[in-house]
Amino acid sequence: MAANIISGNEVAKTIRAELKEEVAKMKTGGVTPGLVVILVGEDAASQVYVRKKGEACEELGILSETVRRPVDTAEAEVLALIDKYNADPRFDGILVQLPLPKQISEEKVLMRIDPSKDVDGFHPVNVGKMVVGSDAYLPCTPAGIQELLVRSGNDPKGKHVVILGRSNIVGKPIANILVQKAPGADATVTVCHSRTKDLPALSRQADILIAAMGVPKFVKADMVKDGVVIIDVGVNRIDDPSTKSGTRLVGDVDFEAVKEKASAITPVPGGVGPMTITMLMRNTIRAAKVHHDWKG
Ligand SMILES: NC(=O)c1ccc[n+]([C@@H]2O[C@H](COP(=O)([O-])OP(=O)(O)OC[C@H]3O[C@@H](n4cnc5c(N)ncnc54)[C@H](OP(=O)(O)O)[C@@H]3O)[C@@H](O)[C@H]2O)c1
Numbered sequence: 001m002a003a004n005i006i007s008g009n010e011v012a013k014t015i016r017a018e019l020k021e022e023v024a025k026m027k028t029g030g031v032t033p034g035l036v037v038i039l040v041g042e043d044a045a046s047q048v049y050v051r052k053k054g055e056a057c058e059e060l061g062i063l064s065e066t067v068r069r070p071v072d073t074a075e076a077e078v079l080a081l082i083d084k085y086n087a088d089p090r091f092d093g094i095l096v097q098l099p100l101p102k103q104i105s106e107e108k109v110l111m112r113i114d115p116s117k118d119v120d121g122f123h124p125v126n127v128g129k130m131v132v133g134s135d136a137y138l139p140c141t142p143a144g145i146q147e148l149l150v151r152s153g154n155d156p157k158g159k160h161v162v163i164l165g166r167s168n169i170v171g172k173p174i175a176n177i178l179v180q181k182a183p184g185a186d187a188t189v190t191v192c193h194s195r196t197k198d199l200p201a202l203s204r205q206a207d208i209l210i211a212a213m214g215v216p217k218f219v220k221a222d223m224v225k226d227g228v229v230i231i232d233v234g235v236n237r238i239d240d241p242s243t244k245s246g247t248r249l250v251g252d253v254d255f256e257a258v259k260e261k262a263s264a265i266t267p268v269p270g271g272v273g274p275m276t277i278t279m280l281m282r283n284t285i286r287a288a289k290v291h292h293d294w295k296g
């Protein structure tokens with residue numbers, strides 16, 4: 001039996017339509033959410049992400065500004081920019097695009113953002129709130145994974161979720177989110193990484209498998225059980241002479257082989273990817289509600 005495809009494009013479209021309506025309502029009440037994105041350097045992937053963030057803001061009616069600085073910008077200048085936007089009431093969210101050039105400390109930059117404007121959910125205050133299950137801005141990719149599960153009818157409650165990868169931006173936060181005693185969570189969670197012994201023995205126990213390693217097609221059919229739900233977070237570019245560009249994107253899961261065993265699976269691209277920016281929009285709108293005490 002071939003798996004249902006969980007379309008991140010479709011789910012993201014539905015959420016964006018909901019958010020657009022919310023922003024329109026807020027605007028008639030005199031509140032316009034605002035997001036500033038700071039991009040230091042010329043990293044090609046970052047340029048694309050930043051452009052897409054601007055486009056998403058425009059689509060939803062969110063005020064957006066992109067601040068670009070050259071690759072040799074001093075750390076002090078970036079910190080001063082953050083101070084400026086922390087104090088600017090037009091902007092509810094501040095996002096500093098990562099990775100940063102090596103002369104700039106990522107930690108110092110993230111710490112400098114006012115936690116109430118930290119729409120990426122990376123400030124330790126928000127990370128701490130997420131861990132204790134209090135109201136926080138959830139990091140965007142993990143929040144998107146949770147939405148995908150719930151909205152595709154695969155509620156993690158009571159399920160064994162196995163996560164492959166323990167990064168601070170995907171593996172650790174999604175583990176923390178899904179283990180909470182809360183709606184859309186209540187899972188039993190196992191986290192695997194490069195030091196895990198016999199990883200396939202654990203992945204085969206998964207009711208829901210979340211692959212976030214950055215290793216192309218790592219998960220094979222014999223590493224999952226029948227009926228598993230798979231969320232493939234990986235985005236890897238591999239050679240493919242049959243395409244015009246000579247490359248294509250694949251996930252961390254061997255999609256063609258595994259889709260015959262899974263009950264549901266996300267594609268790459270078009271799975272988790274579109275959800276990430278959508279969750280950034282949701283966090284920005286939420287920040288505006290907090291800043292303007294919006295009850296509407
Ligand atoms: N769609 C999206 O919006 C989105 C967002 C973020 C990331 N991603 C993608 O998701 C993937 C993961 O990103 P990331 O930032 O979390 O990666 P990362 O920081 O490189 O972390 C990778 C994790 O996978 C583990 N790992 C790597 N190779 C392994 C192996 N052979 N066996 C077991 N564990 C292994 C590592 O273990 P150790 O900790 O032991 O080294 C690490 O915990 C990438 O492809 C990235 O492009 C997509």
